Amino acid sequence: MNTGKRLMQKSLHIDPGKCTGCLQCEMACSLDNEGAFNPAKSRIKVFDFHAEGRFVPYTCTQCAEAWCMKACPVDAISVDTLTGAKVVSDALCVGCKVCTIACPFGTINYNQTTGKVLKCDLCGGDPECAKACPTSAITFIDADWTGLERMRDWASKTDSGTRAEA
Amino acid sequence: MARYVIVGAGPAGVIAAETLRQQDADGEIVLLGGEPEPPYSRMAIPYYLTGGIEESGTHLRKAQDHYAKLGIEVRQAAVSKVDTGANSLVLADGSALPYDQLLLATGASPVRPPVPGLDLPGVHHCWTLEDARQIADLADPGASVVLMGAGFIGCIILESLLARDVKLTVVEMEDRMLPRMMDQTGGAMIKRWCEDKGTSVLTSTKVTEIKAADGGGLQVVLDSGEQVPAALVVVATGVKSNAELAQDGDIKVDQGIVVDNYLRTSVPNVYAAGDVAQAPDHSTGGWSVLAIQPTAADHGRVAALNMAGVETTYKGNLAMNVLDTAGLVSVSFGRWDGGDGCETAESVDAENFRYMRLVFDGDRVVGALCLGHTDHVGVLRGLIQGDVRLGDWKARLQADPCRIMEAYLGSTLS
Numbered sequence: 001m002n003t004g005k006r007l008m009q010k011s012l013h014i015d016p017g018k019c020t021g022c023l024q025c026e027m028a029c030s031l032d033n034e035g036a037f038n039p040a041k042s043r044i045k046v047f048d049f050h051a052e053g054r055f056v057p058y059t060c061t062q063c064a065e066a067w068c069m070k071a072c073p074v075d076a077i078s079v080d081t082l083t084g085a086k087v088v089s090d091a092l093c094v095g096c097k098v099c100t101i102a103c104p105f106g107t108i109n110y111n112q113t114t115g116k117v118l119k120c121d122l123c124g125g126d127p128e129c130a131k132a133c134p135t136s137a138i139t140f141i142d143a144d145w146t147g148l149e150r151m152r153d154w155a156s157k158t159d160s161g162t163r164a165e166a
Numbered sequence: 167m168a169r170y171v172i173v174g175a176g177p178a179g180v181i182a183a184e185t186l187r188q189q190d191a192d193g194e195i196v197l198l199g200g201e202p203e204p205p206y207s208r209m210a211i212p213y214y215l216t217g218g219i220e221e222s223g224t225h226l227r228k229a230q231d232h233y234a235k236l237g238i239e240v241r242q243a244a245v246s247k248v249d250t251g252a253n254s255l256v257l258a259d260g261s262a263l264p265y266d267q268l269l270l271a272t273g274a275s276p277v278r279p280p281v282p283g284l285d286l287p288g289v290h291h292c293w294t295l296e297d298a299r300q301i302a303d304l305a306d307p308g309a310s311v312v313l314m315g316a317g318f319i320g321c322i323i324l325e326s327l328l329a330r331d332v333k334l335t336v337v338e339m340e341d342r343m344l345p346r347m348m349d350q351t352g353g354a355m356i357k358r359w360c361e362d363k364g365t366s367v368l369t370s371t372k373v374t375e376i377k378a379a380d381g382g383g384l385q386v387v388l389d390s391g392e393q394v395p396a397a398l399v400v401v402a403t404g405v406k407s408n409a410e411l412a413q414d415g416d417i418k419v420d421q422g423i424v425v426d427n428y429l430r431t432s433v434p435n436v437y438a439a440g441d442v443a444q445a446p447d448h449s450t451g452g453w454s455v456l457a458i459q460p461t462a463a464d465h466g467r468v469a470a471l472n473m474a475g476v477e478t479t480y481k482g483n484l485a486m487n488v489l490d491t492a493g494l495v496s497v498s499f500g501r502w503d504g505g506d507g508c509e510t511a512e513s514v515d516a517e518n519f520r521y522m523r524l525v526f527d528g529d530r531v532v533g534a535l536c537l538g539h540t541d542h543v544g545v546l547r548g549l550i551q552g553d554v555r556l557g558d559w560k561a562r563l564q565a566d567p568c569r570i571m572e573a574y575l576g577s578t579l580s
Contacts, residue, residue, distance in 0.1 A: 016579075045542075047572050056575050067544075070467065071460045073177060073207035075227050094213040094223065097488040097540070101497060102460045104552065106545030106571055110495065115218075 009084040011143040012120075012127060014057050018137035021046055021055035028132035032123060041111065043120040044129045044138070057138055059129070060107040060120040062086055068119065071102035084143075085122040093117055168193040170473060171255060171263060173245050173411065174271035175199030177207060177459060178440030180226045181466035182269050182473075183238045189474035195238045196263065200272075202242055203295050204230075209459050211298045215305070215326035221295065250415045250433045267435050267473040270412060270423055271466065274405040274441035274457045279314070283376030288384050289399045292323045304398040307331035312386045312396040314373050316343040320402035321356070321491045327400070328363060328492050335366040335394050337373050337386070347487050347498045351512070352537050355519050359494045405457050407442045420444055422455040427479050429469035437473055439465035448482030448551060449500045449532060456483045484551050494519055494538060499546045501525055501533035508532065511564040522567045529556045531563075534570075542571040549574055 026042035034041040044059035062085050069077040069086050076092035077099065079085070088108075095115040099108050108119040120127075122140075130140040170186050172179045175197050183197045199205060210224035222228070233240045244258035254264040276291040278284060290300050305311055309332045313320055316338035327334050338345075342353030343360070357367050368388065375387040376399055386394045407422035418424040418432035422444035429437050429445065440462035447454040461483055471478040488497045504510055504525045513522045518538065525533035531549040548554065549570065556563065559573040 045571075047575055049572065049576065056579065058571070058575060067460075070181070070463045073209040073226065073459050074223065075225075092223070092228065094210050094219055095490070096209055096213070097490065097495065098209065098459050099544075100540065101486045101488045101499070101544050101547060102463075103544035104548030106542030106548065106574070108544065109542065110540045112493075112495075112540070 009143050010122075010125075010140050011062065012059065012122070012130060013139045013141050014059075015137050015139075016054060016056040018135045019046065019055040019057055020135055020137075021048060022134065024132040024134060025057055025129035025138055028128040029120075032128040033118075041113075041118065043107075043109075043118055057129075058107070060086070060103075061105065062120075062122070063105070067102045067104060068099035068108045068117075071098050073098060080121065080124070083122045083125045086119065087121045088117055088119055090114070090116050168266045169196070169264065170194065170267050170269070171196045171198070171265035172269040172271055173198050173255070174269075174273055174440070174442070175201075175205040175240065176271060176273050176440060176462065177226060178273075178443075178462040178466035178469075179269070179271035180205050181463050182271060182439060182470040183233070184236065185467050185470035186474055187236045187238060189471065189476055193474075195236075196265075197233070197238055197240045198243045198245060198263075199240060200242070200244055201294060201296070205233075205240065206295060207459075208293060211292065211295065212322045212326040214295075214298055215292075215302055215323070216329040224295065245411055248411050248415055248417070248436070250417065250436060253435065265435075268437065269469055269473065270417075270431070270436065270438045270442060271440045271462075271469075272408040272411060272442045274407050276401065277404040277406050279373075279401070279403045281314075281373050281375060283378075283384075284401065286376055286378055286384060288397060289376055289401060291401050292319065293405075301398065301400060305330045305332050306397075308333060309397040310383075310395050311335070311398045311400065312337060312373075312384075312394055313400045313402065315402040315404065316340075316367070316369070317402065317404060318344065318347055318487055318489060319405070320400075321489055323400060323402055324360065324365070325490055325492050328365065332398075334364075335386075335396075336360065336368065337371050337388065337394075338367070338369045339372045341370045343367065343369065343491075344489070344496070347489070347502075348496060348535060348537075349503065349523065351514060351516075351523070352496060352521050352535055355516060355521060355537055356491050356494060356496065359519055360492065363492050365492075405441065407444070407455055407457075409442055412438070420453070424453060425469075427482075428472040428477070429465055429480055430472065437469040439469040445480065446482045448484045454483050454485075456485055458485070458487060460486060481551065484547065486547060488543070495536075495540050497534070497536040497539070497543045497546070499534045500531075500550045501527075502535045504533065509564075511567040513567045524563055524567045524570075526556075526560060526563075529560045530554065531556070531570075539568065545570050545574045549577075552578075554578060 026039035029042040206224040247256040311332040372389040423438035441457040520538035523535040
């Protein structure tokens, strides 16, 4: 993964149109991060829109605003300089959950079992969800191509005035 | 070279100092703190009380040289006066500290209710690290403890006290727990949850006096006439803005220091942020003081950007709270209590301590309460502050208010 030279940062790209709802991503995420096949502890969630017969995988976009990181009262969330991911330090997290209400995307969640919060950390630069996805609904590609602009527009609407620095 | 002075070393002050440094590599930044501690987070105190973290775990930044590395001078000093005419502070030792841009981030202080006996040994607020040390000394397993106030701070401390295995009595003058964060349904569930854990919860009850008991300890006298013995009384009856510094001068003060959309006070080079600032409110269109961490963080950042000349509009206060009361997590957002013309949708599962209430104004969510739901609750902020038009999703949320995440995705990504 780390080839010794600095790569362009990559992002998860999600194409809901390709998702079949197989939940392999949730399985892979929870196995890698929590050591068990337990979709309830997955950091990526597939939402099932019964009425329209479609599925939408959803996780943290590692947004520039980093609401979670800025709201943390004990500096427990930091930027992984290699991947750009916002990463929770379990050693520093006190479990106050302020980040879970500060994130307007709802992608950082409290884990009652550990008393800490959970969010996507891009698996250190090799995300398991993308590897597990059989239909390429989730891919890990150069950040410029991921169409995250739309999400970031949303972030800027909720933001305190400044535009996203994406 | 500009000199920025920040009064108050809580989250708003620290984030402002760091933001100023990002914007202005050369400016002089002085951060004044009132307590003999490194900048720390009051929010982390409950976790120190449970023994989950050391004191250092409450520090806002962990590296000892964090501020020095950024060229931020952290100083312990009390400020006696702001002289806006001379652009200078007068410190308690009589010295002057001139500024070009000033940020008042002086926070809030606990409200002291008019109850005789609050000065007795064994009666403490739970606000500063020093308060926490005193409480930790007295809250031994089996000790009788009376908690005055079942608001947000009271309920957060409640968790820590229970974790220390004390015999706890909670006294709240309003008719329910969390009167400013929960409605009757939610407040009643939290009360029952606490009672199930062995806590005595007395609502609609006032403490009329605290007396020294014969043979040591305290007696807490209630308006019912009952007396509760206590080794420790913790007073958590609300907080109020520390706006005194602004009061003598020409800085406009109401409930807090009044600021505009740029976090600027009525004096152009003086800003206010955090618990002391009364800022424009997203939900009401008026002004509000919100003594909460996310607001302090937002204020600190936006104020600093404007102080450094990067014009940035603040989008307004949004009330939001998350609270863990001995394992029962509650969340509130915005106009959860509704109001004129608002519609509501509720899902109540009292047996399992689960509750969700959404408040709609037209086809937008403007407020919410959740109990026992922790997944994706942040999206309620996205729905409210993003003014998301729900369209067809309003009816679906009315049928099942728990589908907030689907409603957000369905309304924004389709």
